[in-house]
Amino acid sequence: MGTRYSPLKEITADNVQNLQVAWIAQTGNIREGLMETPLVIDGVVYSIGAMNRVQALDAANGKEIWHYYPRLDEVVNEIFLTAIARGVAFGDGRVFFGTLDGRGIALDAKTGKELWSVQIVPTRKCGGCNFTSAPVYADNVVVFGQTGGDIAQQGKIFGLDPATGKIVWAFGKGRYKELGRRFSQIWRRRRLADGSVRSEDEDRVLRHGQPRP
DSSP states (O other): OOOOOOOOOSSOTTTGGGOOOOOOOOOSOOTTOOOOOOEEETTEEEEEOGGGOEEEEETTTOOEEEEEOOOOOGGGGTSSSOSOOOOOEEETTEEEEEOTTSEEEEEETTTOOEEEEEEOSOTTTTTSOOOOSOOEEETTEEEEEOOOGGGTOOOOEEEEOTTTOOEEEEEOOSOHHHHHHHHHHHHHHHBOTTSOEEOTTSSOEEOOSOSOO
8 A cells, every 4th residue: 555655855866875874773573574664754764573563762862762562462473474564554652553363553653652452353263463564554444454365365454544544444345254165175176286366268368466356
């Protein structure tokens, strides 16, 4: 979600070679590495690392202002997408992020205090669906998109009230188990040796980057 385009012009092709390390901050957990794009707002860096560990850092020197380490359900040790966190969202003085155990959480941007925590998807019952990507804050709604493609599930999308965490709308219908079972049957029946999937009319072969759902 987003184009990653920035209108900033201080760093250019002519001066990028002059960049130097200003400071380094440790997240305390680097399981599976860091995959996020941090946010910088009013001189504060909002960062999320492995196992949903969120930090607010002084952008000038990297010193920690606050941190929030959620207590995750044990299911996170049993699922495919373990430890991965790709970013947070910011809006109206709050920091929002989705968790590996299927929750949405809002923090006070100044203090790091938890404002609400809501179970959005049933991670244990749905075969590991959870949240690894950053949510999006727009028009007074926080939008969360669950994991889907890597675990052969329908990627559902949820809109939450940023003040309360109440789910105000959801996009995507169907039961998790039924969707997963149907996809698995098609995969076993039509997959080829190289991981491609043959179409219904047998005339086309669909190639993709993941030879295993």
